[in-house]
Amino acid sequence: MSGRPGEDQTIGPESARLREVRPGVHAWVQPDGSWWINNAGAVAGDDGVLLVDTCATAERTRRFLTALDSATGGAPFRLAVNTHQHGDHTYGNSLLPDATVLIGHERMREGLRTDVVIDGCPPFWTPVPDWGPVRRRLPDVAVTTSTTVHVAGRPVQLLHPGGPAHTTGDLVAWLPEERVLFAGDLLFAGLTPLVFMGSVTGALAAVDWLADMEPEVVVPGHGPVLEGAQIDVVLDEHRRYYRFVLDRADVGLARGRTPLEVARDTDLGEFAGWADAERFVLNLHRVYADREGRDLDPAAVLPDAVAWLGGPMPTAV
Template structure:
C-alpha cells in the first residue's frame, strides 16, 4: 500500500514503505494551473491508484505532466496511464529510449503475477536541459543529473519554494542502493551536486522522507565510496558482500551488495561489467528468483 505524505500546500510524497524491490516513491507538485507528477509505480493497479490520487488535486482545466526520474520499471511502468489521461511524460533522452523498448520485467530474475498492462507510452518528451515549470503559484525545476549516476539518464525535481528535492534513486534510505545500470564513481560524484541544492527535505527513490540534517546524502555517498575502496582488493566479491551486510545490517535487499561490488570492481579495474554473472550471484544469495507479490 502506498501512503501520501503532505510536505506543503503544494507538494506531497507518495511512499511505498519500507521500499524494497519495485516499491518506490512517487510524489507531486500542484499549482493553480496544473500538476507535475514525479514517477509512477511498478504495476498497472498501483499506478492507477496513484493517478486517481493525482486526479483529485488537478485544478479544473489544469494540466497533467509526469516526469520519470529514470527508466527503471518501478518508477516508469505507469507512464502510459499518464498519457491515457491526457498527460505529457517527461524523461531524459536515454531513459525515454529504454522505456520505449520496454516493459522490462526480467522474468528470470523476478516472479510477479500482478504487473497488469504496463505497456510503455507511445512517446516521451525529452528533457535535455534544466526545465522550470510554472504550475501557477509554485515552480518545479526538472534537472538532469550530471554524468552517469544511478543510471545514464537520471533527473531530479527541485521545488525551491518548499525546499523539497525529489531525488529519484540517487538516494535510498533503509534499502540497499542498486548500481547495476549506472556508475558507482559517477553516482558518488553526483551526490556532491545533490548536496549543493541546500534542500531542507529529501524524497528518496526508496524509503522514508528525511530532513537533510539526518545525513542521508552522506550515508549513501559513504557506501558508494567504500565500494570503490574495497573493490580492487584481493577478496572475492561474496566475501566483500558479507562485509557490506555487516556494515549496513538494517538495509533491505542486501543481495544487491554483490551486484554493486561487481560494478565497482569493473570500474576500478577497467574491465567490463558482467550483469548476468552479477545478478546470478545475487540470486544465489536469495535462493532463486525474487518474488514481488508478497
C-alpha cells in the same frame, strides 16, 4: 525495514499514502520501499498537475492517480517526469491520460524503449512480479541536461547530475522556492542503494551535488520522506556505503577475486540490516566493469545476487 514479504502485512498496495509536504506538493510513499516498490509525487496548481514518476504495476499506479485526483480536486494531469528508466518508476506511464506530456532524460527514454522486463519479468524475484495491463510509454520530451517547467507559476527544475549515477539518465525534480527535492533513486532512505546500471563513483559525487542544493524536504526514490537533520544522516550513509563498495571492489580486483567471491567474504557491518542487501554484489560488478573499461549486462550479473542471497530476491510489489 526487512523488505521480506510475509513478515509485515502492511506493505501491500493499500499501504501507500499521499502526503502533502508543502502546499500543493505531494509525496506518494509506498512502504516498505524494497524491490519494485517506489515513491512518486506531484506538484499541483490551478493550471494542472506535474507528476513525478508512476509505479511498477497498474494497480499501484491507479491507487496513486486516484489519491492524487482526490487531493487536487480533479485537476488535470498536465505534465509528468520520469526520474529514470527503471520499471518501478515508469511502467505505470501508460495509465496517464493521453494528453499528459511526459518528460525524461534522453538516455532514460532509450533505456525504457529497449527494456524487455516490461514484457515479462524474469524469475530473479519471488513472487515474479505481474505488472498488469501496462504498456511501454516513452517520454514525449527528452532532456539532455536540465530544463524548468512551471506549475501555476511555480518553477520546478528538472536536473541531471552531470554523468552516470543511479543510471545514465537520472533527473531530479527540485523546487527551489519550497526547497523540496524529489531525488528519484539517487537516494534510498534506509535501504541498500542500487547503482549497477550507473556508476558508483558517479553516485558518490551525486550525493554532494544533492547536498549542495540544501533541501529542507527530500522525497527519496524509496523509503520515508526526509526532513531537517534526517537528510544529512542519509546523505552520509550513502557516502559511507559507496566508499565501502569501492574499497571492497578494489581489494577484490587486486586479489583476482570475482565480485561474488568478494561479496561472500564481506561483512556488511552497518549496512547489513538494510533491505535488499544483495545489491552489494551488483554494485561490485559495476565497479569492476568501470575499472576494466567494459560494458556491463545487467541480466548477466543478476544471477550473482540470487546466488549470494541463496534464492530469488523477495518482492511485495
